Amino acid sequence: MVTIADVAAHAGVGAGTVSRVLNDSPQVSESTRARVLAAIEVLDYRPNPLARGLSRGRCQTLGVVVPFFTHASAVERLRGVVAALDKSLYDLVLFNVESPVHRDEHFTTLTRRDRADGLLIMSLPPPPASLHRLATSGVPIVLLDSRGAGVPAVVTDDVEGGRLATRHLLDLGHERIAFLGDEPGNPLGFTSSSAREAGYRETMESAGLAVRPGDVRHGPHVRAVARDLTRAMLAAPDRPTAIFAASDTQALGVLEAARAAGLTVPRDLSVVGFDDVEVSSYAGLTTVRQPLFESGRRAAELLLESLAAEEPLGEAEYQLDLELVVRSTTAAPATTPAAG
C-alpha cells in the first residue's frame, strides 16, 4: 500500500507538501506541485480516507436513515438523494430502519462527525430526546418528509394533498367518500397518512358531509391489508362511491378489492391514491402527485449546501408542490346515493 510518505520520498519533498498538493493549497510552487503530481501518478497513490478522516475530524460520508422496506415512495426519494450525491465527494451510507429500536440506535450512534458528516432522515419524525441530541450534535441534519423543532425539513403539504383528493371527488359529485390509511399509532410514527386524513375530514366537513365511522379504515401500510380493509367496506349494503387511499400502494389494494368484488372502476367506485409512484401511471390511477425524486434531491442538496457553508441550516421548511393527476380511476358516481 503506497502512502503519502512514499510519494513524498519519490518527489523529494516532505509529506506536508504532498498533503498540500492533495488539498490544493495555494501555497505550493508550480514546479513542486508538478513533481508531486507526477509522483502520485507514477505510484498510483490514493489517500487513505480513514487516515484523512481521523486527522480532519470528518469522514466524507453522509448517512441516510430510511425506512427502506416499509414505503414504496422511500425508494424513489432515495434515488433523488443518490442522484444529488453522485457528483459530490461524499459517500452515502445507508441505514435501514424497521423498528423504533433500530431507529433510535441509529440516531444515537450517528450524531458524531466521525460517523457521518451529515444526516438525512427520511419519513421518520425523531422522538424529542433524539431530536435534542441531533440538533445539538453539530452534525448537520435534514429531515425529509417529517418535521422536528429546530431542524430543517423538506416536506409535503399532506393536509393540502388530502384536500385536493377529496375536493376532486366532491367535484365529481361524490358524497359517500371513504378514507383508507395507516394506523394512527404506527410504531415509527409516520405522519403523512394522518395528515392526509385530516385534509380529507376537513374538506368533507366544509362540504357539509358527515364522515361515517365505517368509512374510515386504518391498517399497516401493505397492499394486501388495504385490499382486505376495502373488501370489508365494499361488503356493506350501502357502500361508499369513492375511496381516497393515503398512498398509491394502498390504492392498488383498493383496486384489487374492487375488482374482486366485481365492481368496475370508476363506474361503480372511484379511487384516488397519493404519491404517484411508477406503478400508478401504469395502473391508470388518479392520484395526488408529489415529487418524490425531486424531494430527495432537494434534501440532499440542502445538506451539501450546509456542509459547504460549514454552518447549520436553520429550522427552514422547504415545501414542494403537489399536483392532482387525473387518470382513469375516478368519475362521477353512477347512482345518486341513498341519502339523495
Added chain:
Amino acid sequence: MVTIADVAAHAGVGAGTVSRVLNDSPQVSESTRARVLAAIEVLDYRPNPLARGLSRGRCQTLGVVVPFFTHASAVERLRGVVAALDKSLYDLVLFNVESPVHRDEHFTTLTRRDRADGLLIMSLPPPPASLHRLATSGVPIVLLDSRGAGVPAVVTDDVEGGRLATRHLLDLGHERIAFLGDEPGNPLGFTSSSAREAGYRETMESAGLAVRPGDVRHGPHVRAVARDLTRAMLAAPDRPTAIFAASDTQALGVLEAARAAGLTVPRDLSVVGFDDVEVSSYAGLTTVRQPLFESGRRAAELLLESLAAEEPLGEAEYQLDLELVVRSTTAAPATTPAAG
C-alpha cells in the same frame, strides 16, 4: 468528544485494557472489565470508527455497487442485501453506477481495504482489467447477477429462464413468438437479457420454429421504449401471437402497447415477462420469477461468511431457482397462425 483515554483514566486503567474490553479479549479480569464497562457507561463512550479502522486496517464497511436507476429488479435485490447486513456489524455504502466511467471509477477506488472490507457488485460484469485488479486486491468480492473469472457469483440461469418462458408459450400452442429485450451492446454490459434471448432462440429452434428477424426487437431498458418497439411489431399485418419480454418492466410496456392497439390480452396477444417484481402480481403478468430479494440476501451472506472466515471465496457459483408464474396474460392463441 470522549476518547478511550478518558475511559481509561476514569476506570483507573490503561488505554490498552479498555481496548481489550471493547474487543472482548479473554485476558481481562472480571473486576477490571466491570470497572471499564461502568466507565464506558458513565461517560457514554463510543469508539471512533475511523481510528479503529486506521489501526486495524479495515473499516467495517461493505461497498455495494449497483445500477440503482436502470433496473427495477436492482432495488429488490438491494433490499435483500440490506436485510442481510442489518444484523451484521458492517455499514453499507451505496455506490450508484450509471455509466462505464462511473463503474470503473468505483472498481478502481474500492479495491482497498480502507475503502470497504468487502464488495458486492450487482448486475455489472467487470471488464477484464478491473476483474484482475478486483481478484488480486485482497478485498473479498461477490458478484450478484453477473459472472467473472476467479470471483464467486450468485447468478440466475437466464438461459433456462428464457427456455421456461418460451416453452410455456409453445405449450399453449403459440408459434409466432416474439422477443423484446435490451440492446446487446448496452454500455454497462448487462447480460441477462441476451441470455434470456439465447434460451428463447434455442427453444424456438428445437421446436422447429423459425424466428423472423422482425420478431426480435431491442432497446434501452425502459418501459416507454418497450411500448414503442411493441407498437411497431403489432402494426405489421401478420403480428406475433405472443411476446416474451426480457423483464417485467419491458413486459409492462408491451401490455401498454397492446392495450393502445386495441388488443385484448391474453385473447389477442400473450405476454410473458421476467423477474416478478412487485408490480407484476398486480398487473396479473405471467412471468419467470427469480428470487430477487433472496439473491441479494444470499450474496451478502456469502460476503459476510468470507469476511468472517478471513479467506477469499473461490470461484464458486450459486444459482437460485427459477419458477414460471402463470397469471392472466397468457393463453392459447385465438386464431391459428397463417402458416397453419
Added chain:
DNA sequence: TTGAAAGCGTTACCAC
C-alpha cells in the same frame, strides 16, 4: 514555499 513534528483515537506488541 517548504520540512519537521505533533496530533487524530485506536489497536497490538512487548515488557512486567
Added chain:
DNA sequence: GTGGTAACGCTTTCAA
C-alpha cells in the same frame, strides 16, 4: 492481567 508505547496515514501548525 495489565500498562506503556509504537504504529496506522493523514493534516496542520510552527519554524525556517
